[in-house]
Amino acid sequence: MNQKNVSSTVIRRLPRYYRYLTSLKDLGISSISSKELAKRMNITASQVKQDFAAFGWHGLQGYGYDVSFLHTEIGRILGLDTVRNMIIIGAGSLGHALARHAEFEKKGFKIIGIFDTRSELVGQKVNDLEIMHFDNIEEFLAHNKVDIAALTVPASHAKGVVEYITKLGIKAIWNFVPMKLQTDEDVTIENIHLIDSLLVLGYKIKENANIKDD
Amino acid sequence: MNQKNVSSTVIRRLPRYYRYLTSLKDLGISSISSKELAKRMNITASQVKQDFAAFGWHGLQGYGYDVSFLHTEIGRILGLDTVRNMIIIGAGSLGHALARHAEFEKKGFKIIGIFDTRSELVGQKVNDLEIMHFDNIEEFLAHNKVDIAALTVPASHAKGVVEYITKLGIKAIWNFVPMKLQTDEDVTIENIHLIDSLLVLGYKIKENANIKDD
Numbered sequence: 001m002n003q004k005n006v007s008s009t010v011i012r013r014l015p016r017y018y019r020y021l022t023s024l025k026d027l028g029i030s031s032i033s034s035k036e037l038a039k040r041m042n043i044t045a046s047q048v049k050q051d052f053a054a055f056g057w058h059g060l061q062g063y064g065y066d067v068s069f070l071h072t073e074i075g076r077i078l079g080l081d082t083v084r085n086m087i088i089i090g091a092g093s094l095g096h097a098l099a100r101h102a103e104f105e106k107k108g109f110k111i112i113g114i115f116d117t118r119s120e121l122v123g124q125k126v127n128d129l130e131i132m133h134f135d136n137i138e139e140f141l142a143h144n145k146v147d148i149a150a151l152t153v154p155a156s157h158a159k160g161v162v163e164y165i166t167k168l169g170i171k172a173i174w175n176f177v178p179m180k181l182q183t184d185e186d187v188t189i190e191n192i193h194l195i196d197s198l199l200v201l202g203y204k205i206k207e208n209a210n211i212k213d214d
Numbered sequence: 215m216n217q218k219n220v221s222s223t224v225i226r227r228l229p230r231y232y233r234y235l236t237s238l239k240d241l242g243i244s245s246i247s248s249k250e251l252a253k254r255m256n257i258t259a260s261q262v263k264q265d266f267a268a269f270g271w272h273g274l275q276g277y278g279y280d281v282s283f284l285h286t287e288i289g290r291i292l293g294l295d296t297v298r299n300m301i302i303i304g305a306g307s308l309g310h311a312l313a314r315h316a317e318f319e320k321k322g323f324k325i326i327g328i329f330d331t332r333s334e335l336v337g338q339k340v341n342d343l344e345i346m347h348f349d350n351i352e353e354f355l356a357h358n359k360v361d362i363a364a365l366t367v368p369a370s371h372a373k374g375v376v377e378y379i380t381k382l383g384i385k386a387i388w389n390f391v392p393m394k395l396q397t398d399e400d401v402t403i404e405n406i407h408l409i410d411s412l413l414v415l416g417y418k419i420k421e422n423a424n425i426k427d428d
Binding site (some may be wrong): 011012014015016018019020040077078079080082084092093094095096098099100101103104107108109147148171172174178179180188190192193194195196197198199200201202203204205206208 | 225226228229230232233234245254292293294296298306307308310311312313314315316318319321322323361362386388392393394398404406407408409410411412413414415416417418419420422
């Protein structure tokens with residue numbers, strides 16, 4: 001089947017399903033109803049059914065869904081069986097935090113390089129990686145397969161860095177810079193906008209709004 | 215009007231509208247059509263119209279929307295005119311990164327305390343803040359109004375910390391721990407799940423899927 005037709009809302013729910021299914025599996029639970037899954041996901045049972053039907057999965061009357069099956073399938077769809085090489089551009093506190101995040105490698109995202117332009121940072125170690133000068137990134141990319149570049153540079157540098165690394169062949173950017181990146185159509189971008197999230201939290205507090213979408 | 219009826223999807227788009235409107239304002243642009251806004255937001259013009267109609271705003275034929283008006287109104291809805299006090303629990307790399315994020319204070323989120331249980335960190339300075347021992351949080355909360363607690367502790371500590379701080383009156387949590395927090399109904403939670411975002415990026419690469427939702 002063609003997963004490209006599955007909506008982004010459903011795709012964004014997959015990591016959460018996966019997390020929950022992992023806990024269920026660890027607890028030795030073998031089946032789960034759409035109703036129970038729905039409760040945990042803060043969506044309706046019929047949304048759960050729809051989400052899974054998009055992949056051709058259907059529950060059994062009186063049994064529900066097979067936990068192990070869903071866990072394996074969703075893991076496969078999310079590419080958890082694949083190792084991806086990631087570099088971090090910007091070795092400030094956020095770059096350090098990403099480099100030290102132990103969970104990434106467990107999920108198959110291996111950090112193989114970290115770059116900065118600040119000479120006082122170059123040569124310092126973060127975990128086992130020595131921070132490299134950004135001037136060396138072309139040579140690095142020539143000798144290493146890099147799937148993802150995490151971008152944690154100041155906003156003022158973002159445009160130049162993105163133009164440069166996409167010319168060097170980077171096709172996927174995990175963007176922490178609070179701005180919309182302009183790239184060619186064939187470059188995939190995933191944004192973490194911390195400020196946006198904080199503003200939504202501020203809104204929820206102010207309105208005492210019951211927004212439960214994650 | 216009752217903003218509580220506005221959907222979470224629309225609310226989550228507001229920070230992006232705001233960011234874009236700020237750029238337009240800085241460029242001296244006074245009006246914008248739903249079509250142009252839609253292009254920038256990767257949604258349709260009719261979605262833009264619907265989003266704004268939910269707040270009672272309508273564009274004018276041949277003129278579009280007034281940039282300055284939208285900018286002010288969305289800023290107000292997001293509470294950008296309010297100062298909120300935030301503490302950070304967990305002074306690891308991610309806690310440091312949040313404490314050093316200059317944009318938060320510009321948007322009205324003021325970091326007034328940072329806590330950890332590790333004695334080797336207590337007393338160290340992050341920007342102008344001295345890391346405090348988590349044992350002192352009760353006293354701190356008794357003397358300081360805290361609107362938000364950012365949670366950057368290890369997953370194994372999260373449950374205990376959340377139970378404790380919500381008992382002490384914390385009503386809003388900005389959660390960076392990759393798990394679903396269980397709290398009373400009156401506690402507002404906003405999650406940043408880095409792993410989920412990375413998994414979605416992995417999916418996009420694998421499927422070469424054109425998911426453009428932010």
